[in-house]
Amino acid sequence: MPSLTMLAIGLLAAAAISFAVVVIRFNRKRRAIVRAAAAATESQLEAIYTLVEGSSTLPAAGHVLARTNRRSTAPGCIIPIPEELPGFPWAGRRIEVAVAKEVEYRFIEPAPGAPSLLGKVVRPVRVPRYRTGRAGTTRNAFAPEKYLAACPELRAALAEVSPAYPTELLAYLLCIGGETFEFEPINQARIGTSAAWVQSPEHQNCGECGKRMALILQLPGTAISRKHLHEGTFYLFGCAQHPEQTSSVAQFG
Numbered sequence: 001m002p003s004l005t006m007l008a009i010g011l012l013a014a015a016a017i018s019f020a021v022v023v024i025r026f027n028r029k030r031r032a033i034v035r036a037a038a039a040a041t042e043s044q045l046e047a048i049y050t051l052v053e054g055s056s057t058l059p060a061a062g063h064v065l066a067r068t069n070r071r072s073t074a075p076g077c078i079i080p081i082p083e084e085l086p087g088f089p090w091a092g093r094r095i096e097v098a099v100a101k102e103v104e105y106r107f108i109e110p111a112p113g114a115p116s117l118l119g120k121v122v123r124p125v126r127v128p129r130y131r132t133g134r135a136g137t138t139r140n141a142f143a144p145e146k147y148l149a150a151c152p153e154l155r156a157a158l159a160e161v162s163p164a165y166p167t168e169l170l171a172y173l174l175c176i177g178g179e180t181f182e183f184e185p186i187n188q189a190r191i192g193t194s195a196a197w198v199q200s201p202e203h204q205n206c207g208e209c210g211k212r213m214a215l216i217l218q219l220p221g222t223a224i225s226r227k228h229l230h231e232g233t234f235y236l237f238g239c240a241q242h243p244e245q246t247s248s249v250a251q252f253g
């Protein structure tokens, strides 16, 4: 009869092997999705993002920056704030994000061009808003599963790029901060909407009127810096009534 020690060693070995199998499967799946996304044509990605936006007819309160396969020659990180956001006084302006010891945000003169982060063009996708259970209330929806539930055609457009993993592909496309297919809100780059916090929320209040500020930008560190800040997510807030009042926050995992 095997001793208890032998039994424990056997169980541990079995657990280690099954864990290794899970990791290998995860990495294989991740590589398949990254490859599929990199091989997608511009029109395939455009079709996907148009369907996400079209999954709601309610006016959007902001954008999420999604992957494209286009390169940019613009240096650093430049994010034009789309014109179309109602009640968003920074609409139409451009924000340059400079990463030195800290992350700095500079509002610069507007000029045409797509947002670009470290040589990659990203596509602002309007975040769909859906009605909640309570009458008259609507909410930003960020999760890929919600878009697929609201828009059946979306699955076919995704399956054209990745037949095996359509939902996971969408998570990868919409979370530019992580090289993974798991939907992680802190890996999203957002304009407007609301912050996904790494730690507990640090809401900012206006220095002039005391009201809670709105989210202007959320940026995962990996999207704005090749070396530093990889563990962090960076936020810029501002007061809609006093647009010159802004406040930045960094949180680390």
Ligand SMILES: [Zn+2]
Pocket (backbone or CB within 6 Å): 206, 207, 208, 209, 210, 211, 239, 240, 241, 242, 245
């Ligand atoms: Zn204010």
